[in-house]
Amino acid sequence: MRGHRGGAGMGGFPGQTTETTSSLGIQALGAVQVSRDGVEQKIGGTRQRRLLSVLLIHRDRVVSVDRVAEVVFEGEPTDAAATTLRSYVARLRRTLGNAVVTRSPGYQLDTAGIAIDVVDFEAGVQAGRAALQRQDPAGAVERLNTALALWHGDAYAEFADEPWAYPEAQRLAELAGDSWASRRGRVAGWPGPPRRDGSLLG
Structure with a gap:
């Protein structure tokens, strides 16, 4: 996450250091x-x-x-x-x-100093998985919920099905849906992966 910061509704995962002041x-x-x-x-x-x-x-x-x-x-x-x-x-x-x-x-x-929701999402998933490794389910829920809240629809929405964007859009969708918690449902409070319209599964 070096060089990125959380803007409104992005970033700010517990324990994450803010290193820039870019808006x-x-x-x-x-x-x-x-x-x-x-x-x-x-x-x-x-x-x-x-x-x-x-x-x-x-x-x-x-x-x-x-x-x-x-x-x-x-x-x-x-x-x-x-x-x-x-x-x-x-x-x-x-x-x-x-x-x-x-x-x-x-x-x-050059993304240095720019808050990017994709980067923050990936960092949140990594932080959630790290919390699970530490046997901290509450911390995992907090980080994973924060990460999933960044979704507002399909990644790269209008271009998601085009050949040049599809692999990345699909990778992000799979990352959202293929986490340890969502796959096995072992963590109470985990909302599940985003639907195609960006809303969260209950």
């Missing part, structure tokens, strides 16, 4: 959104959200221009795709600032 957050456990100081920011149209989503899935790694263009233009980039893509990147930087980095052979989302 910027990205949500992908549901509709892809960006917030600053808890206020949703405009990302743009579908292609802008595709750009952000593919960079977020591969966060802190370079994604080639060709791969980004394939996702943004749905496998049918035009002759002017490179120029158009640069304009999309410039617009995304108006929201995310220097977090969107141009780095050969493409672009990278």
Whole structure:
């Protein structure tokens, strides 16, 4: 979790250290959104959200221009795709600032200092499992409930069934549903994995 902090409704797991004061957050456990100081920011149209989503899935790694263009233009980039893509990147930087980095052979989302619900969710699940290993079921419930509360729909919602996003969306869904507690039901108070619509199972 180094470099990430919990924003409104994110992070803050017991025993977790807050290391930055950034007010910027990205949500992908549901509709892809960006917030600053808890206020949703405009990302743009579908292609802008595709750009952000593919960079977020591969966060802190370079994604080639060709791969980004394939996702943004749905496998049918035009002759002017490179120029158009640069304009999309410039617009995304108006929201995310220097977090969107141009780095050969493409672009990278630098997530240092950004609160990301996906990262916080994974940290919460890990913390819950660690609590179970310590035979601390109450602590596990607290951490796992906090992690699942971050869900508001399918991960990467509108893109969840597309080939480039499906593996990550499915991985996150399986992580939510394949925990020790939900699989065996041994911890009282565990709400179970999110439904497809993001609500929690009772």
